[in-house]
Amino acid sequence: MEKKLMIIDGNSIANRAFYALPLLTTNEGLYTNAVYGFTTMLLRMLEEEKPTHLLVAFDAGKVTFRTEEYKDYKGKRMKTPGELSSQFPLIKELLDAFDIKHYELKGFEADDIIGTLSARAEANGFTTLIVSGDKDMLQLVSDTTTVALTRKGISEVELYSPEEIAIKYNLTPAQIIDLKGLMGDTSDNIPGIPGVGEKTALKLLHEFRTVEGVLEHVSEVKGKKLQEKIETHADDARMSKELATILRDAPVEVTIEDTIYQSYKKEKIIPVLERFAFKSLMDRLGFDAVEASSEVVQVNEDVEFITITEKNRDEWMGRLTSPMAVMVEVDAENYHGAPIHGIGLVSGSTRLYVPFEQISWPALSEWLANPEQQKWVYDAKRSQVALAWKNIKLEGICFDILLASYLSNPSETNHRLCDVAQRYNMHLTSDDMVYGKGAKRSTPDMSVLGAHIVRKADAIYRLHSKMDITLKDEGLDELLYDLELPLATVLGAMETRGVRVDRERLDEMGAELTEKLASLTARIHRLAGVDFNINSPKQLGEILFDKLQLPVIKKTKTGYSTSADVLEKLEQSHEIVPLILEFRQLGKLQSTYIEGLKKEIHEETGKIHTSFNQAVTATGRLSSTEPNLQNIPIRLEEGRRIRQAFVPSEAGWFILAADYSQIELRILAHISQDENLLDAFRRDMDVHTRTAMDVFGVKEDEVTSLMRRQAKAVNFGIVYGISDYGLSQNLNITRKKAAEFIERYFSVYQGVRQYMDSSIAEAKKNGYVTTMLKRRRYLPDINSRNFNLRSFAERTAMNTPIQGTAADIIKLAMVNMAQRMEEERLESRMLLQVHDELIFEVPEHELEQMCKLVPDVMEKALSLDVPLKVDVNYGKSWYEAK
DNA sequence: TAGATCACG
C-alpha cells in the first residue's frame, strides 16, 4: 500500500482560519473560530487525501535559531492577539481527541519540523503532502512532495507540484528561497533588497538562477539604480536567503512511524466537539449530536414513573418531598386560562406523573401551595399563572431553569428546556418531537405524554445543581434568588389580575377611525389618479417616486424607502404626502391598538392579560406580548386617547402612574462619577437645559428651545453610545456639526468620556459588561476586525450597563412594592410596568397613601450618589393619569 | 417567513 504522509502547518492554518472567520464564542466564553476553521480544514483534507501518516507541526515560542542569528527576525510582526493564542491549546486538545500526533520543537519553527520530516519521508519512499498558508513551503516541493496552499482564507487549497511552480513562476522549488532572499518578507521582517519586489526578483532569477548568481553578475543587471541597490544590500540578500531556508535536518525526535494515523474514535471526539459547540461538525460527521456522547445522561422512553390515579394517590402522598422538580405542562403558548396536560414530579428516584384529571388532588394542592416545600421549575411564572387560572396556588419556587439560563446569557434567544439540557451535556427529547410542529401539532397518548413530562421534570432536577454552580461562578446567584425569582411571582400576579379595558370606548374610537381612514383613502387615490394599497410600501413607492416623480431620499434593500422620516422631508413637495402620513398614523391606531386590543380582551374576565417576558431582552428589561402593553401610544394626542380605554376594574377606583425621572442619566451620573452630571442632579436641574448651558456656553435664561432640543438629543445619544452619524440623523444636521456637539459635550463631561472608554475596555478585557446588580451581557464582537460589528459592540458596551441598571432598579422596586402592599394590607393592585414606570389601580381611600408610598419605595430601591426622582399622577383612566 | 414600518421606553 502506498504510504502517504500529510503534514499540517498548525500555526499557519490556525492563523488563516482566525483571520478568515468571524470571532466565534461558546457559552463559556471560549473563542473558537480558529479551532473551527482548523477542524474543517483537517476533516476535508483527511477525507480528500486519506493519509496513512499524519502530523501537525507547531512553532515553539518566540526564540529560534533564526532570532539568534538575526535579532529582528519576525520583529515587526504584530503580536498574536489573545483571542488567537488562547485557541492553540484547544486545537491541541482536539488533535489529542482525534488521536493525531502533534509536535513542536524548542528553538525551531514548524517549518523546520516539516522540512525535516518531509526529507525523511522522501528517503523512505513516502509521498508527502504539506498543508500550509505560507508560500515559503513551496521550496520543499519535489516529485514526491506536494504542497497544498490555502486560498480565499481557508475555503480552498491549491496543490503545487514542481510543474505548477514552473508554470506559475518559471522557477524550481529551490529557487523559491532565492526569490525570498531578493524580495524579503515584510511579515517576517526579512529585509531582502529594498525596492525589489516579486516582478524584479523573478526577472533576476530567470536570468541568473540564484541569489549568488545575481550577486556575481551585478554588472550585467539592467538599470544603474538596481545595480547599486544590489551592491549595497548584497549581505542583506545573502542573510535573507539563509533565513528563508527551511532546515531539512533539525533534531526532530518524532519518527515517521510515530505519525501513523488510523482513525478517530467517536466517543473521544464528541465531548470535545460539544465543548466547542461545533454542532455543524457533529452533523457533518454523522453524529446525532447528543445521543452518542458518553457524558450524556440518557433519559429514555422507558423512563419509569408512577401515574397518579384516584385509587393509588393516597399511597404516593408521602413522596411529595422537598426539594422536588415540578414540571407544569401547559398546553398553549399563551398560558392565560390554558389547559394543563399534567404535572411531572421528580426527586431523586421518585418520579410521579399527575395527569390533568388528578390535578386537584388535595394533597398535591396543599403541597404546591406550601412555601416551605421547595420546588425547582422551568418557567416559574408560566407555572404559577397557569395554575392560578385553575385556582391552584404554587409557592416555594426556589429555582427556575429558564431564568437561570437567561441570566447566564441574556443574548441567547433559545432557552428551551431541551436546549439548555444539551448545553449541560444532557439529552432531552424536544417538545416538537413529542407534539409535532405547526399544523401537525397534536397531543400524544397519555403514556407518551406522561413519560415526556416526567422526563422534563427529571431534566430540571438534574440541571439544578449544575446551573446553581454555574450561577455562583458567574456571580449571578443573588440576582436570581433575590430578584428575578421573587419578581416572577409579582409579574405573574399582575398578569393574572389583568387590566380592565373599556370595549365601548374602543368601539367608538374605532368607528371614528374607520370614517377618517375611508375619507383619507379616497383622497389619496384621487391625488394618485389610481387605486392602490397604501399599506404596501412597494406600491406606495411606485406612486410617489415613479408616477409622481418625487425625489428619492433613501432606499431600502428592496426598493424605495417610504418611512416617516423620508415622507416628512417630502411633505412640501406634494399634497398627497401629508395625507399618507396621516393614513399611516391612523391605520396603525386602528389595526394595532383598536382591533388588536379588542381581540385580546379575555372572554371570562373582560380584561386584558398581557404576558411579561422575563427572559428575552439582552439588557435585563422586561418585554410584553399578547398584547404588548408597553407600547400604548402617548407621544401624539390622537394615539394617546387609546389610554382612555384603560380603566380601573372596580367602580370608584383610580389609575395611578409613577415614573422615574431621567433614570438613565442619573445612573450615568452615578457610574461615571462625572462632576457636572452629579451636580446637575443634586441641584435637581432640568438636565437637558443644563447640558445646553454646558455645551453652548450660555446662562440658564439664555437657553433657547432649539438649544434644549439639541442638548436633549445629545443626551439620548450619550446613553445609546453616541456616534456623530446617529446624532446627525436624529437632529437633521450635518455629521460635522454633530461631531462638534459631541466633542463639546465630552470636553465638559470628561467623566462621561472616561466611563465610555472604560466600559469598552472592560468589554474587551472580560468579554462582557455588567450592570450594578452584576447582570451580564457578553459582547463577542467587541474585538472583531469588522468595523460594523465592533462599533455595534462598543455602543452596546456603553449602553447596556445604563439600560440594564435601570432595569435592575425598577425590578427591585417592584419586588419591594409588592411586599409593602402585602404587609400594609393594601387593596391597591400593581398592574403594569413600562420600563421606567409602574401603573396601579387604587381605591379612593388609598390614594393619598399610595401617592406617598409608591415614589418612596421606587426612589429607595437602590441608593445612588444622586437622588432618584419619581413623579406620580392619577386619574379615572390611564389617559388621565398624566 | 422576511422586511418594512411604527408604537413605546
Place this chain on the structure above:
DNA sequence: ACGTACGTGATCTAC
C-alpha cells in the same frame, strides 16, 4: 474608509 443611534413587539405585504 467603513455605515449606525440602545432596547423591544405587532401588523402588513409580498415572496
